[in-house]
């Protein structure tokens with residue numbers, strides 16, 4: 001039996017941030033089912049420069065595959081809108097990471113801070129007894145038991161840990177974007193991420209081309225399967241043909257993104273839930289790296305406090321939810337409302353919006369102008385938009 005103060009399940013961005021935050025103060029164990037952290041990659045790898053500044057993390061040049069200067073939105077009929085400067089910061093893009101190196105780099109930070117890393121170790125279940133938690137896991141073929149005070153669930157989508165602690169983490173298929181992506185060579189693109197919209201192109205989602213180093217790029221698609229006639233790969237192949245991309249596929253990635261907005265409750269007795277496990281991805285962009293890192297840090301901070309005060313009940317862990325909500329709760333809330341509106345957009349709406357953005361000059365427009373424009377086209381959106389204005 002290995003005793004520890006805090007046990008983190010999952011060594012993605014959320015888990016490694018939680019571990020590196022807590023390890024200087026407590027005895028921290030991380031269990032990760034994969035043998036190689038960050039592999040397979042299930043990500044288009046875009047994130048903002050500002051998240052590293054906010055968390056005071058020195059970026060390693062190995063983590064960054066390409067610096068992004070701007071984003072381009074492309075409407076169904078091909079109208080291009082270039083988003084630069086402030087707008088790109090709001091969209092939280094700025095880097096295309098190398099997730100395999102980045103996730104490993106964050107895990108190395110956690111290990112250097114003192115966390116004990118158990119790789120190829122699957123979390124199997126947990127039981128609470130006398131305010132302590134017994135966790136069962138399997139490393140290779142050997143069963144191991146941990147005794148801990150706080151568990152941090154950073155085990156990604158459909159978190160088993162959250163479920164075992166009585167928190168429903170199942171993502172309704174209606175709120176799960178199904179993504180498929182090819183990493184391709186032979187794609188020459190300026191340092192700009194491209195996002196393509198349209199109900200034929202990507203039903204209730206979007207398609208993307210994100211350039212990486214040299215001539216490689218992530219070319220992918222996210223769709224809502226309940227609103228689509230075919231699986232994501234079908235739309236991705238059509239998209240590649242549509243763009244006439246002649247590059248070669250060197251990697252295939254697939255995965256789901258929760259776009260429901262965060263779980264109603266992200267803490268319980270002896271447990272904190274972070275990142276994708278708590279459905280913290282942005283419902284419009286699908287980006288979840290920044291919220292995983294932030295929530296991981298807040299979970300680490302809260303768990304340390306609980307250990308120091310020897311208080312692990314949900315009343316004492318509640319502060320975690322206040323912390324992440326203060327930092328990005330509004331972003332997720334507004335994005336969810338924005339998503340519900342975008343889901344009703346016809347291809348004509350996308351085209352008209354793109355044309356209008358270009359006519360007005362993107363740099364001159366705030367989100368309220370976009371709201372007014374959409375309401376003018378569809379008065380039924382007025383109610384949904386009320387919360388943007390308040």
Ligand SMILES: Cc1cc2nc3c(=O)[nH]c(=O)nc-3n(C[C@H](O)[C@H](O)[C@H](O)COP(=O)(O)OP(=O)(O)OC[C@H]3O[C@@H](n4cnc5c(N)ncnc54)[C@H](O)[C@@H]3O)c2cc1C
Pocket residue numbers: 009010011012013014015031032033034038042043044045046047121122123124154155156157160179180181220253254255256257274275276277281286287288289290292
């Ligand atoms: C195709 C695709 C493209 C995306 N593109 C972007 C993007 O461009 N930008 C962006 O910001 N976000 C993107 N995302 C979302 C982003 O990848 C996630 O939000 C982010 O990885 C969440 O981090 P996390 O640490 O919460 O979870 P994860 O990164 O999923 O990490 C969870 C970890 O837990 C481990 N684990 C799970 N179960 C167990 C268990 N029982 N025992 C032990 N370990 C376990 C897993 O092996 C994994 O390492 C994309 C997602 C997909 C699917």
